[in-house]
Amino acid sequence: MTTLYFKKLNSTNQYALENASVLQNKDLIITDEQTSGKGRNGKRWVSPQSGNIYVSYIIKTKEKNIIQTSWIGGLATLKTLRTLPGLNGLWIKWPNDVFCKKSKISGILCESVLSSSLNTIPSTVVIGIGINVNSTAEDFKGIPQSCTSVLLETGKKSNIVTLRTCLKKNLDFYYDKAVSKGIQSLYVEWKNENKLIGNTVTVTDSQKTYEVKVLDIDRKGTVIGVDKNGEIRKVLSGDVSVKKFRL
Amino acid sequence: MEIDKIRVIVELMDKHNLSEFKVEADDMRLCLKRELNVNTVVQQPAQTAPLAGIQASAAADITDTVPSKKEEEKKSRTTIDSPIVGTFYTASSPDAEAFVKTGDRVEPDTVVGIVEAMKVMNEIKAEKSGIIKEILIENAQSVEYGTPIFVLE
Numbered sequence: 001m002t003t004l005y006f007k008k009l010n011s012t013n014q015y016a017l018e019n020a021s022v023l024q025n026k027d028l029i030i031t032d033e034q035t036s037g038k039g040r041n042g043k044r045w046v047s048p049q050s051g052n053i054y055v056s057y058i059i060k061t062k063e064k065n066i067i068q069t070s071w072i073g074g075l076a077t078l079k080t081l082r083t084l085p086g087l088n089g090l091w092i093k094w095p096n097d098v099f100c101k102k103s104k105i106s107g108i109l110c111e112s113v114l115s116s117s118l119n120t121i122p123s124t125v126v127i128g129i130g131i132n133v134n135s136t137a138e139d140f141k142g143i144p145q146s147c148t149s150v151l152l153e154t155g156k157k158s159n160i161v162t163l164r165t166c167l168k169k170n171l172d173f174y175y176d177k178a179v180s181k182g183i184q185s186l187y188v189e190w191k192n193e194n195k196l197i198g199n200t201v202t203v204t205d206s207q208k209t210y211e212v213k214v215l216d217i218d219r220k221g222t223v224i225g226v227d228k229n230g231e232i233r234k235v236l237s238g239d240v241s242v243k244k245f246r247l
Numbered sequence: 248m249e250i251d252k253i254r255v256i257v258e259l260m261d262k263h264n265l266s267e268f269k270v271e272a273d274d275m276r277l278c279l280k281r282e283l284n285v286n287t288v289v290q291q292p293a294q295t296a297p298l299a300g301i302q303a304s305a306a307a308d309i310t311d312t313v314p315s316k317k318e319e320e321k322k323s324r325t326t327i328d329s330p331i332v333g334t335f336y337t338a339s340s341p342d343a344e345a346f347v348k349t350g351d352r353v354e355p356d357t358v359v360g361i362v363e364a365m366k367v368m369n370e371i372k373a374e375k376s377g378i379i380k381e382i383l384i385e386n387a388q389s390v391e392y393g394t395p396i397f398v399l400e
Contacts, residue, residue: 017370043340067331067364095365110367114330116374125367205334207387221365237334237363 001026003168008049010036012056013111013128020113020124025060026175028168037130038109045107046143051134051160057171060122068183068221070096070110071190073127076170077106078193081131083166086154092193094223094240098131103148106131129167133158184219191217196242201225205238253277326383326395327373333364335396337386345386347397351379359397362390375399 001024009015009031016029023029034047034054047054059069074096081090081098089101098106109128115121132139132149134157140147150158177185196214201223203210212225212233223235256279260268268279329335337345337360347359353373360371377399384396 065331066369067333067367070365070367108366112367112369114369114371116330116372205387236332236365 001028001172003028003030006031008033008035009054010034011038011128012054013038013109013126016056016058016124016126016128017111017113020058020126023058023124025058026172027058028171029056029058030054030164034130038128039107045109045130046139047130048135048139050136050139051157052149053129053131053133053160053164053167055129055164055167057127057129057168057175059125059127059175061125062118062122063183064118066112066114066123066125068186069125069178070108070127071183071186071221072171072174072178073108073110073129074098075174075186075190075193076167077108077129077131079170079173080163080167081105081150084150084154084158084163086156087150088153091195092190093242094194094196094217095221100148100153103146104132105148105150105153127171131163131167133160133163187219190221196223196240199242201240201242203233203235203238203240253279325375325377325399327359327371327375327397327399329362329390329392329394329396330371331362331364331369332392333362333369333390335384335386335388335390336361336363337382347379349379349382353377353379353399371396373397373399 004027006015006029009029011034012029012031014036016023031054033049034045037045037047037054039045057073059072061069074092077098078090078092081087081100087100090105091099093099093104096108096110097104098108107130111126111128113124115123132147134151135147135149137152139149150156174186194217197216198214200211200213203212203225210227210233212223212227212235214223214225215232216224218224221236223240225233225235227233256268259265260279266280268277270277339346339361347353347357353359354376355372355374357373358370359373359379362369362371379397380400381398382396383398384390384394390396
């Protein structure tokens, strides 16, 4: 496992995807600034050189089902942020972004290169993590969503080198657990950190927007909710936002 | 499917008071519905029209459908299928150009689309060489494991 540092990149995920064939399991790509940071569905992840974390963690796997691999990213980020004194109200917003109270403090985007010959070539999963560490309110101007940073929450600047080292350690911890005990060994912890159950959420997919009251999150990670007509809806992709907080 | 096996299923449905039973395999689809003491039994090849509206009065009314020429063609065509369950996207973002369009030549390494599930974006590669003859799934539609997305020439 190697850590590759770049002063500036277009996107750590983009670099990882372009170099997937030569990167190794548990490699970490890090940069101080992204010129084209990526979010879901072509959204931009604002990535100034403000002392934030922009990393991509590489997983090589021969598993056919790789979707739950993303749980590693959310849990590792949460565990890392919880080491910081004075940072309270952290939770995972399905499927794997990390929020501090009502504002997004970390975004996670996973991308994969699936192999059709798993016997010989593993698939590559890239877990891209952005954490707003030392961003100021000025950095978030023009962003429609409510965002926050460690600095804004605690009033203190944090050392990103220390925090990145901690994040790498936690990524390895959850990855090793998933390998030795199976990815389902992370399910209960991941589910419990998702504060969706019992809340009404707005689901936006590319076709429509609708509301459901969340009843459960199953072992695949699917959100199971009931809509206003009493019909059960299963959500596996799309944006989910909490309508009324009961955290 | 053999009639004896279907009879067993019908008997089990009756015994356990089940109103519906569905099973799908590579080359067949079986749907049994039971309402007001009437068993409705329909068997048909996969990927044909929905079953609604087709009724029979008893388990004996089983029709083994002979695959039509069109279905035979479906079986013999070369397709690029979804490797996972999720939402299919033709492009990397709503504003971006589609990875491929009808008439494009693809090689095994050509990225032809993305299937998303739980914010994991999975690049789909052609894994075969050929020319895109038909795109079966529209942008942002749900796909299951093995759903054919592209037909190759």
